[in-house]
Amino acid sequence: MENNLSKQPILIELDLECREEHYSRAEAWFKNVQFTQASFRQLLEDTVPKIEEPHIKDYLSTMLAEAIEHESKAEDLFRIIGRKPSAIRTTLGDFLGKSREVWADVIALAGGAKGPWQDLQQLYVSNLNSMSAFAVAEQLGLALGIPRILDVTFGVVAEKSTSQLLLQECALEMCSKSILYKQPF
Amino acid sequence: MANKQEVSPSNRGFSIGKGPIKTSRTTADALRNLSVPARPQVDASDVVVPDGYTVEAVMAGFSFPTDIAFADDGTIFVSEGGSSWPTRPYMPARVVIVKPNGETEAITMNIQAGPRGITWRDGMLYMCIKGGYHMQVARYNLETGELKILIDKLPSGGWHEPGGPLFGPDGLMYFGNGSVSQQGVILPAGFTVDMAKHPLAHDVPGQDVTLTGNNVWSRDPRMPYPFLTETGPFKPFGTPAQKGEVIKGALFCNSAVWRSKPDGTDIELLAWGIRNPFGMAINEEGELYVSDNDFEEKGERAIANDPDRIWHIKNARQPYGTVKTPDWYGFPDICGDGLPVNHPSHLPAKGKAAELFLQDPPPWAGPAAFLEQPHSCMCRMDFSKSDFFGHRGELFVAEWGTMAPLNSPRPEDLDHGFRVIRVDVKNGTGVPFMHNKKMGPASAWGTGGIERPVSCKFSPDGRSLYVLDFGHARLTKGGMFAFAHTGVLWKISKNA
Numbered sequence: 001m002e003n004n005l006s007k008q009p010i011l012i013e014l015d016l017e018c019r020e021e022h023y024s025r026a027e028a029w030f031k032n033v034q035f036t037q038a039s040f041r042q043l044l045e046d047t048v049p050k051i052e053e054p055h056i057k058d059y060l061s062t063m064l065a066e067a068i069e070h071e072s073k074a075e076d077l078f079r080i081i082g083r084k085p086s087a088i089r090t091t092l093g094d095f096l097g098k099s100r101e102v103w104a105d106v107i108a109l110a111g112g113a114k115g116p117w118q119d120l121q122q123l124y125v126s127n128l129n130s131m132s133a134f135a136v137a138e139q140l141g142l143a144l145g146i147p148r149i150l151d152v153t154f155g156v157v158a159e160k161s162t163s164q165l166l167l168q169e170c171a172l173e174m175c176s177k178s179i180l181y182k183q184p185f
Numbered sequence: 186m187a188n189k190q191e192v193s194p195s196n197r198g199f200s201i202g203k204g205p206i207k208t209s210r211t212t213a214d215a216l217r218n219l220s221v222p223a224r225p226q227v228d229a230s231d232v233v234v235p236d237g238y239t240v241e242a243v244m245a246g247f248s249f250p251t252d253i254a255f256a257d258d259g260t261i262f263v264s265e266g267g268s269s270w271p272t273r274p275y276m277p278a279r280v281v282i283v284k285p286n287g288e289t290e291a292i293t294m295n296i297q298a299g300p301r302g303i304t305w306r307d308g309m310l311y312m313c314i315k316g317g318y319h320m321q322v323a324r325y326n327l328e329t330g331e332l333k334i335l336i337d338k339l340p341s342g343g344w345h346e347p348g349g350p351l352f353g354p355d356g357l358m359y360f361g362n363g364s365v366s367q368q369g370v371i372l373p374a375g376f377t378v379d380m381a382k383h384p385l386a387h388d389v390p391g392q393d394v395t396l397t398g399n400n401v402w403s404r405d406p407r408m409p410y411p412f413l414t415e416t417g418p419f420k421p422f423g424t425p426a427q428k429g430e431v432i433k434g435a436l437f438c439n440s441a442v443w444r445s446k447p448d449g450t451d452i453e454l455l456a457w458g459i460r461n462p463f464g465m466a467i468n469e470e471g472e473l474y475v476s477d478n479d480f481e482e483k484g485e486r487a488i489a490n491d492p493d494r495i496w497h498i499k500n501a502r503q504p505y506g507t508v509k510t511p512d513w514y515g516f517p518d519i520c521g522d523g524l525p526v527n528h529p530s531h532l533p534a535k536g537k538a539a540e541l542f543l544q545d546p547p548p549w550a551g552p553a554a555f556l557e558q559p560h561s562c563m564c565r566m567d568f569s570k571s572d573f574f575g576h577r578g579e580l581f582v583a584e585w586g587t588m589a590p591l592n593s594p595r596p597e598d599l600d601h602g603f604r605v606i607r608v609d610v611k612n613g614t615g616v617p618f619m620h621n622k623k624m625g626p627a628s629a630w631g632t633g634g635i636e637r638p639v640s641c642k643f644s645p646d647g648r649s650l651y652v653l654d655f656g657h658a659r660l661t662k663g664g665m666f667a668f669a670h671t672g673v674l675w676k677i678s679k680n681a
Binding site for chain 1 (some may be wrong): 206207208209210211213214216219220221222223224241242243244245246247248273274276280281288289645657659666667668669671675
């Protein structure tokens with residue numbers, strides 16, 4: 001019952017062809033990470049100037065600095081697997097960020113909200129979208145056995161989780177002012 | 186919501202079949218330069234075995250493997266994947282097959298958690314499968330492809346693992362089911378995903394118990410704001426117990442060991458109060474031994490310095506069908522050394538002392554046949570039955586290794602386990618048999634040795650010991666991450 005294993009050990013899904021195939025599939029997802037993060041950053045960039053209230057403006061400005069850093073880390077994911085980041089996905093992400101602003105205005109009009117509150121709501125959704133994209137990238141890193149991907153994603157997901165709590169808090173705090181009193185902030 | 190202890194009679198299993206698996210042949214030299222960064226080298230020369238034995242790596246690239254089995258013709262089966270330790274990422278739940286002619290294929294299955302324990306008998310593969318509110322024992326016919334769920338009522342849905350299945354010389358099937366809770370009560374220190382998936386899961390005793398009414402306060406991680414809640418033993422999270430309350434014992438319990446006919450009928454409960462009976466082995470005299478893992482020193486019911494242990498399941502000596510009362514081995518109130526969890530030697534370094542849950546508990550069935558260092562995480566095991574291999578009658582135990590600093594703040598716990606030991610169960614002694622040159626996982630030292638042994642089984646002829654290595658897991662004070670494609674199958678042979 002030797003199975004010739006002693007002379008020729010068996011590798012499972014570790015040959016070059018299989019690894020490259022898995023890397024290509026991971027690369028496709030990393031483009032999604034880039035796209036969703038660029039979209040979030042663009043929406044955040046456009047929302048900060050609309051906020052007057054100094055504390056919320058400060059929270060979002062800090063979040064924007066992190067978002068720019070996270071966008072750079074999304075590009076690192078490609079390099080870890082020996083691929084190049086996509087320039088097109090960043091541009092598409094910028095476009096999607098702008099689209100969300102328009103959509104926020106439509107919802108605000110229909111829902112009777114006043115001021116930048118709907119942009120906060122859209123940020124809440126957009127951050128969740130990009131955070132989950134990073135979290136999926138992390139799982140792909142674990143599935144491929146690449147610790148450096150975890151090193152990149154874990155900190156990003158942790159910071160975006162905190163951002164998610166903050167965006168939820170700001171949106172829930174300010175909704176009554178925006179909807180019932182129809183006042184900006 | 187419905188009582189989840191009873192499952193739907195419509196459970197006819199899950200889709201299962203055989204299919205190809207991408208494998209390639211390599212050389213021992215090439216194993217020192219692998220394409221997976223989490224385990225870039227596998228090198229038997231970094232592994233120590235006693236003089237007169239040779240160790241070699243025979244397979245690499247497994248994703249979260251859990252058990253090995255052999256057919257009489259030498260076919261090797263390795264279960265891997267699913268949602269394991271931790272639950273993500275999910276890797277394909279399957280059993281990898283290596284035939285005597287060297288061909289490979291896989292039994293693939295569409296099930297979330299996946300196969301944990303496997304054994305071959307008369308052309309059938311028997312599997313213990315975790316996932317959902319119930320652990321299942323299933324039988325797969327390798328010729329016809331028929332899947333039959335033999336047992337599907339064992340309450341699970343939490344932290345610990347199925348044990349077995351295995352067959353005794355009496356032809357009966359033996360199996361186990363670990364506790365849902367880590368510390369005797371459902372708490373958020375266990376992975377929160379368990380609470381999200383199975384909010385109604387709880388431990389079930391093997392005989393009637395009366396509760397002291399002690400509960401444990403914790404944060405409820407399911408709530409949007411910090412929110413405190415109180416939970417009692419044998420209760421779903423957030424449900425307190427009352428003083429003097431009687432919890433009815435059940436045949437289908439957990440922290441328990443059973444036997445049945447091979448078709449899963451006439452189930453007999455042998456023992457309960459065994460926290461995690463993941464490893465089970467029967468010696469040539471027909472005596473059943475079970476490995477068990479210690480309490481953790483973390484969370485709201487932290488317990489320190491509880492030794493890992495091997496229990497002798499004495500009820501397995503009784504004629505089949507005659508066990509009226511299962512033996513109780515201590516969970517959730519007694520440590521492996523027989524001392525209560527609130528004994529001064531088990532007080533945690535931080536936080537309040539654990540309180541007892543059981544009023545007038547059943548007689549303790551200890552002492553243990555063997556005590557091991559805390560957090561060694563003894564897993565699957567097998568008895569040597571070969572004079573050629575040697576140490577006949579001794580128990581070989583795979584030690585997955587500590588989860589410290591996640592589950593213990595003590596520096597001395599950091600390198601416990603990560604080896605295979607051999608245990609003289611009659612004298613209660615054990616010595617290392619396979620380990621790295623420096624204790625601890627190979628990744629801690631940047632070598633190509635063993636990471637986390639999860640199972641060890643002797644080949645059907647008894648001349649070789651196969652050791653299944655789960656692969657690389659990164660532990661921190663706050664979390665655990667496991668890397669797929671880092672599992673290895675080692676083979677230890679006695680030199681002629």
